Amino acid sequence: MRSEPNRPARRSANGQAMAIFALVSVLLFVVAGLAVDAGASYLTSNKLERAAAAAALAGVAYLPGDYPDAQNAALVEAARDGYPNAGSANACAGNPSPCVVTSQPQTNELKVTISTSVSTIFLRLVGFGAHTVVRSETALYLPPISLGQPGSQQGADIAGLGVTGYFERQEGWGNPRSEGDPFTPTPFQNSTGCGPGGSGDSCNATSSPDYHLISAANGTVAKDATLEYQGGNNYLIDIPPGATADVQIYNPSFAADTCGGGSTSPPYCYHENDSSFQGTGSPCTEYSAMEYTIFSAPTLSSRAQDTKVGQEIFYPYNASNVPTNYFYYAPGASGGACPSQTTVSGTPPTYHNWVSVLTYTPTALSDPENFNGANSYQNRLGTTLTNLGAVDKYYRLEVDSLQWNGFPTCKATVGPCATPDSTVANGGNGFSNAHKGYAVRLVKPATTSCPNFATCGSVSAMDDMTVFTPVNGSTNPQFAIPLFSIDPTAYAGQTITVNLFDVGDVGGGPAYVGLREPDGVTWAPANSITDLGANLAGTVPPSGGGNVSSLGNWPVGGAACSACYQTAGGGGGAIYQGQWVRFQIQIPASFTGPGGVACTSGGTSNCYWSLVYDVASSAVAGDTFSVEVGFGGSPDHLLP
Numbered sequence: 319m320r321s322e323p324n325r326p327a328r329r330s331a332n333g334q335a336m337a338i339f340a341l342v343s344v345l346l347f348v349v350a351g352l353a354v355d356a357g358a359s360y361l362t363s364n365k366l367e368r369a370a371a372a373a374a375l376a377g378v379a380y381l382p383g384d385y386p387d388a389q390n391a392a393l394v395e396a397a398r399d400g401y402p403n404a405g406s407a408n409a410c411a412g413n414p415s416p417c418v419v420t421s422q423p424q425t426n427e428l429k430v431t432i433s434t435s436v437s438t439i440f441l442r443l444v445g446f447g448a449h450t451v452v453r454s455e456t457a458l459y460l461p462p463i464s465l466g467q468p469g470s471q472q473g474a475d476i477a478g479l480g481v482t483g484y485f486e487r488q489e490g491w492g493n494p495r496s497e498g499d500p501f502t503p504t505p506f507q508n509s510t511g512c513g514p515g516g517s518g519d520s521c522n523a524t525s526s527p528d529y530h531l532i533s534a535a536n537g538t539v540a541k542d543a544t545l546e547y548q549g550g551n552n553y554l555i556d557i558p559p560g561a562t563a564d565v566q567i568y569n570p571s572f573a574a575d576t577c578g579g580g581s582t583s584p585p586y587c588y589h590e591n592d593s594s595f596q597g598t599g600s601p602c603t604e605y606s607a608m609e610y611t612i613f614s615a616p617t618l619s620s621r622a623q624d625t626k627v628g629q630e631i632f633y634p635y636n637a638s639n640v641p642t643n644y645f646y647y648a649p650g651a652s653g654g655a656c657p658s659q660t661t662v663s664g665t666p667p668t669y670h671n672w673v674s675v676l677t678y679t680p681t682a683l684s685d686p687e688n689f690n691g692a693n694s695y696q697n698r699l700g701t702t703l704t705n706l707g708a709v710d711k712y713y714r715l716e717v718d719s720l721q722w723n724g725f726p727t728c729k730a731t732v733g734p735c736a737t738p739d740s741t742v743a744n745g746g747n748g749f750s751n752a753h754k755g756y757a758v759r760l761v762k763p764a765t766t767s768c769p770n771f772a773t774c775g776s777v778s779a780m781d782d783m784t785v786f787t788p789v790n791g792s793t794n795p796q797f798a799i800p801l802f803s804i805d806p807t808a809y810a811g812q813t814i815t816v817n818l819f820d821v822g823d824v825g826g827g828p829a830y831v832g833l834r835e836p837d838g839v840t841w842a843p844a845n846s847i848t849d850l851g852a853n854l855a856g857t858v859p860p861s862g863g864g865n866v867s868s869l870g871n872w873p874v875g876g877a878a879c880s881a882c883y884q885t886a887g888g889g890g891g892a893i894y895q896g897q898w899v900r901f902q903i904q905i906p907a908s909f910t911g912p913g914g915v916a917c918t919s920g921g922t923s924n925c926y927w928s929l930v931y932d933v934a935s936s937a938v939a940g941d942t943f944s945v946e947v948g949f950g951g952s953p954d955h956l957l958p
Contacts, residue, residue, distance in 0.1 A: 822885025
């Protein structure tokens with residue numbers, strides 16, 4: 319007997335298959351939704367990360383000191399990348415989309431957090447709606463390295479030379495760069511030693527010229543018809559909130575007198591009548607007019623926004639017969655023969671005096687300053703630098719040495735320049751052989767001092783500087799001068815480059831130089847020391863970690879010093895005449911100043927690396943040298 323088929327069971331199996339198919343379909347739908355919607359979320363996350371990074375890099379350049387502009391720059395960049403801020407009060411209350419929030423973890427760090435709502439397509443059907451994606455990036459800006467001495471003054475007047483140890487220095491266009499200034503003189507000279515670019519006579523027309531880092535020649539600033547194309551010495555002026563300052567120059571005119579040559583015993587002098595300058599019999603073309611130009615500097619990381627706001631030209635004179643009289647060549651048009659000398663009784667009002675470059679005006683036509691009104695730039699600043707804002711305000715002072723008549727020497731748009739006044743009829747080679755010494759300071763208006771950073775701010779050299787140090791081994795066989803200061807938070811653990819040009823050029827006995835940390839005791843560690851010029855005397859700097867105590871009683875006690883080297887031989891001959899020597903300096907993870915006091919980044923500080931001289935008691939010289947200090951990579955970068 320045939321049994322009947324179990325139809326209900328078959329119907330049951332069919333129902334299970336349909337249920338399984340439904341479940342698998344939902345699972346497949348969820349997987350597909352995850353693939354599509356999660357992919358969209360992932361792509362959005364990547365875009366947010368890039369936008370946050372760009373915003374942080376755009377804003378961090380305004381730090382430290384200008385957080386409002388840093389925040390604004392970050393918001394502008396985020397909007398440019400597709401994420402305009404919908405939040406308010408730097409917050410995301412109520413989950414606005416997109417929302418951009420900035421913060422300042424450290425004084426030189428900017429953190430940008432961007433959040434946005436991402437809608438779902440497939441997952442919305444199974445109950446998963448829009449969700450928020452958040453990404454953050456932090457950028458670090460390494461602030462400028464301060465060159466020179468701390469506080470509101472760079473360089474010393476004559477009365478202070480025995481205290482600070484050096485004054486600011488700038489050579490004329492016609493001097494050989496081997497005299498210590500590699501930037502301002504012309505590269506077209508037949509003199510040994512011009513820095514990198516050749517061997518033997520490395521100062522000929524085929525060598526690579528050195529230019530100031532801030533110059534039209536280097537492409538860091540726009541060409542200005544009133545300024546030298548290869549640049550001049552530059553100083554950063556920092557005015558804190560509520561402070562007011564006057565900018566003054568000591569001995570602002572090139573004022574050659576009877577003090578020059580090898581005079582390094584008190585009373586010290588400015589050595590403006592040195593070497594190639596011929597003194598009283600010099601034609602007008604050997605003199606230099608000095609130009610002091612002030613720019614507003616809204617951004618520390620770039621010179622593109624610097625705006626000229628004031629300029630003073632001080633014309634040269636010969637002060638050899640002061641206080642009886644002095645003479646000068648009345649400024650005229652560019653070119654042509656030298657005019658007759660004009661003799662004036664008495665002492666020029668700018669001679670060995672502090673003079674404001676904001677408010678000074680000539681007292682008579684015999685006062686060479688601004689005698690040629692056509693070359694005078696109207697001062698747009700008023701009488702002082704005043705900061706009424708809530709953050710530090712910055713200015714840049716540029717010092718240029720011009721032709722004797724106030725016109726730029728070097729006006730080329732590319733390459734080395736020809737000198738306009740180069741005719742033999744002028745009685746000389748047509749090049750300025752001036753050696754200009756000066757000092758820069760900030761003072762509180764109507765006073766002669768600036769007691770602290772809060773009252774009128776600080777001034778420091780930018781990127782590079784050239785200074786003059788009187789060396790007299792019989793009275794001061796070992797001494798230190800402040801060379802540079804860095805932000806302890808930003809630069810801790812970093813490696814910086816210190817380039818010294820023609821340093822330790824002394825006569826009469828051996829000489830050594832080295833770098834010492836801010837505590838005044840520890841020698842700076844150098845990863846390497848490299849001679850970048852032609853080796854003239856067969857001696858090379860020691861490699862990193864080397865001990866040069868075998869070269870003499872140096873350093874004291876024979877301590878290891880990888881950032882020390884001999885600069886003059888036993889008889890005083892310069893070993894690195896007109897050459898660069900480069901140090902790679904490792905900044906400690908933490909460092910202190912004198913007495914173990916922690917270094918700080920704000921205001922005046924004792925946390926300066928020093929250049930130490932050690933010379934024989936028989937050594938005597940006036941040492942002009944130049945220095946560059948910088949960071950090898952980009953000053954602003956993302957933190958890992």
